[in-house]
Amino acid sequence: MTKPVVIVGAGEAGGQTAISLRQGGYDGPITVIGEEPYIPYERPALSKQFLAGDLEMDRLYLRAENFYDERDITLRLGERVDSISPGRSVSISDGDVILARSIVLATGGRVRQLPVSGAELRGVHYLRTIDDVLSFRDMLKPNTKLAIVGGGYIGLEVAAVANKIGCAVTVLEMTARVLNRVAAPVVSEFYTRVHREAGVDIRTDVTVSGFEGDESVKQVTCSDGSKFDADVVIIGIGIIPNVELADAAGLAVENGITVDSMTQTSVRNVYAVGDCTNHPNDLIDCRLRLESVQNALSQGKTAAKAILGKAAPYAEIPWFWSDQYDIKLQMVGINDPGDDIIVRGDPETRSFSVCYMRDGVLVALNAMNRSKDFLHAKKAIAAKMAPDPVQLADPETPIKDL
Numbered sequence: 001m002t003k004p005v006v007i008v009g010a011g012e013a014g015g016q017t018a019i020s021l022r023q024g025g026y027d028g029p030i031t032v033i034g035e036e037p038y039i040p041y042e043r044p045a046l047s048k049q050f051l052a053g054d055l056e057m058d059r060l061y062l063r064a065e066n067f068y069d070e071r072d073i074t075l076r077l078g079e080r081v082d083s084i085s086p087g088r089s090v091s092i093s094d095g096d097v098i099l100a101r102s103i104v105l106a107t108g109g110r111v112r113q114l115p116v117s118g119a120e121l122r123g124v125h126y127l128r129t130i131d132d133v134l135s136f137r138d139m140l141k142p143n144t145k146l147a148i149v150g151g152g153y154i155g156l157e158v159a160a161v162a163n164k165i166g167c168a169v170t171v172l173e174m175t176a177r178v179l180n181r182v183a184a185p186v187v188s189e190f191y192t193r194v195h196r197e198a199g200v201d202i203r204t205d206v207t208v209s210g211f212e213g214d215e216s217v218k219q220v221t222c223s224d225g226s227k228f229d230a231d232v233v234i235i236g237i238g239i240i241p242n243v244e245l246a247d248a249a250g251l252a253v254e255n256g257i258t259v260d261s262m263t264q265t266s267v268r269n270v271y272a273v274g275d276c277t278n279h280p281n282d283l284i285d286c287r288l289r290l291e292s293v294q295n296a297l298s299q300g301k302t303a304a305k306a307i308l309g310k311a312a313p314y315a316e317i318p319w320f321w322s323d324q325y326d327i328k329l330q331m332v333g334i335n336d337p338g339d340d341i342i343v344r345g346d347p348e349t350r351s352f353s354v355c356y357m358r359d360g361v362l363v364a365l366n367a368m369n370r371s372k373d374f375l376h377a378k379k380a381i382a383a384k385m386a387p388d389p390v391q392l393a394d395p396e397t398p399i400k401d402l
Helices: 012-023 065-070 130-139 153-165 185-198 244-248 293-307 371-382 389-393
Strands: 005-008 030-034 073-077 081-085 089-092 097-099 102-105 109-111 124-126 145-149 168-172 201-203 208-212 219-222 227-229 232-235 239-241 270-272 277-281 286-288 319-324 327-333 340-344 352-358 361-368
Touching (some): 012 030, 081 244, 352 371, 361 371
Parallel strands (some): 005 030, 030 073
Antiparallel strands (some): 109 239, 219 227, 277 286, 319 327, 340 352
């Protein structure tokens, strides 16, 4: 009997690996094992259209349910993998052991927990999965008091959706500004203004110390003594990569499962893809761990090619996006706190871009309702373009002309 390719994790990265194997001509057995009861689905809409009720669940799926049956891809959903062996066996919690031709770890990440008193109260939630959204979506109604812990993209996207519904929204961010880790101050200031103008109460330099209530949450308490009424709390303070299976099996792990540019781990025929990986990117000359759809899908395709004997290195300029109100934010490249900042356009118009320069070279760009800047910047960053700062600051000068 032919041993299957076993994919541990049924998210975007794991699903794309299985899809790409079939598209690439692989005709052997494929088994995908996932802890959630759902077929592979996309996560970005969870904090946007799906939360708002504007997108049906089947629109989240990477492929329709019958796709996997028609292509003889075995999905074992609602099951947990207990361990893997570098000798290529996978042990499942029900006692089953699968001997594998290759193993692909697409274990993703889990939400970072907030270790404070009252976190177990009813009404305190996290957002990572379909079930997470379903657990609180119906609670978001006009005049519901919603407290969001964390002023990152997830927190601000939820704030925008809840505000449109009519909730009274408060965002509590422990650092000096929202989007502190990922964007320049001008971007943080812009989104703070946009949210406040929409009626969202944004508080910064606030550390949540606990939640109060009898059985259900009623208040959020902070270390400075301040308190905020809340019917619902949503915590969004980042994720932790799921590396435990890899670590226990002796694979190299450092801020994610260490892989090469072909998604190969430190053990032959064991691959890793998606949010759980620490991978090299020659286009930006560094190793990094990315939490993005683009990375998950691209690494899934790369792993499939490697398994098919058609290995090709994965190296793409990272990109991301965020939808809030009428603003589409598109981000490309990786910025650092010490980068020089050039602003193209006027933030007051809600259409501008922020360019990140390092040693005179364009390394990243955030585009607010300026999709052409985003598209052209992807090529410019890959080419390590060193544009004239004055021309780059002119919003009427297309980046492609530089």
